[in-house]
Amino acid sequence: MHYFGLEITTTSKAKNRLVQQASTDEQLIKMWLHSKAASTQKAYAREAELFIQFVGKSLQLITIADIQDYVDEQEGKAPATVARSLNAIKSLCSFGQRIGYLPFNIAAPERAPRIKNTTAERILTREEVESMIVSAPSGRDLTILLVLYTAAPRVSELCRLKWRDVRPAGVSGQITIFGKGGKTRTVLIPQSTWEALKLLKKPNALPDDPVFLSQKGGHMSTSQVWRIVKEAGERAGITEEVSPHWLRHCNASHSLDAGAPLHLVQQTLGHSSAATTSKYLHARPNDSSGMYLGI
Known part of the structure; x- marks a missing residue:
């Protein structure tokens, strides 16, 4: 060499x-x-x-x-x-x-079974999401629901947020999310979410302090966030057990229904491929050939 x-x-x-x-x-x-x-x-x-x-x-x-x-x-x-x-x-x-430990990938020929796309089963209506938000206690729990729905972070991404990741942007704000695969994305948030975050921030909060505090003062655990979302779903009268990821699904589906461009939803959710994001178009179709049959 x-x-x-x-x-x-x-x-x-x-x-x-x-x-x-x-x-x-x-x-x-x-x-x-x-x-x-x-x-x-x-x-x-x-x-x-x-x-x-x-x-x-x-x-x-x-x-x-x-x-x-x-x-x-x-x-x-x-x-x-x-x-x-x-x-x-x-x-x-x-x-x-x-890395040279195995002479070749012995598992490569084996294919995983195809999985039914059940996304449609985990998309709430706008009214159901609004009911979850309205019924939430003000403060931390309410802000968590707003961020999950309007910024669409994964639950682990939400739990890792620090105050340095939350910044003003015009009359509203933005959140920088360090996500899956080591990728970083910055998401604009509506004014309602921005105002809730400002109210949550303590005057002496430092840039590296967690946005969502646990009882011990550190970052909240994902299980705590799951409990908050589950209880919000129960208060709203939703029979299914709602998880944080459901609100991420709702962000994608509801924004596409409202006319948001596919590439913008892809960027917000941090999908590496538009094909992943497009599943929400199929999960909540606005039309089908059967609607033209006159039956």
């Missing part, structure tokens, strides 16, 4: 060390999980543990038959559960190949 005109020789052992950066399954899994979100680390670590327990051997010895047997073992489970498990294994094997 040549670097800046200097010839550098490498032995075959040194080359192997450069390529294969893990020597055990445990090291591989630790490296694989390293840059993932905390919630993803927990879920993926569990999936990897279950798979290794099932096959009873090193990942370097597994075959496609082992993976297929593992998938068959989960017969009867929901397709989404099977898909999540298999996708975790495929991700692990792909990473193992990239």
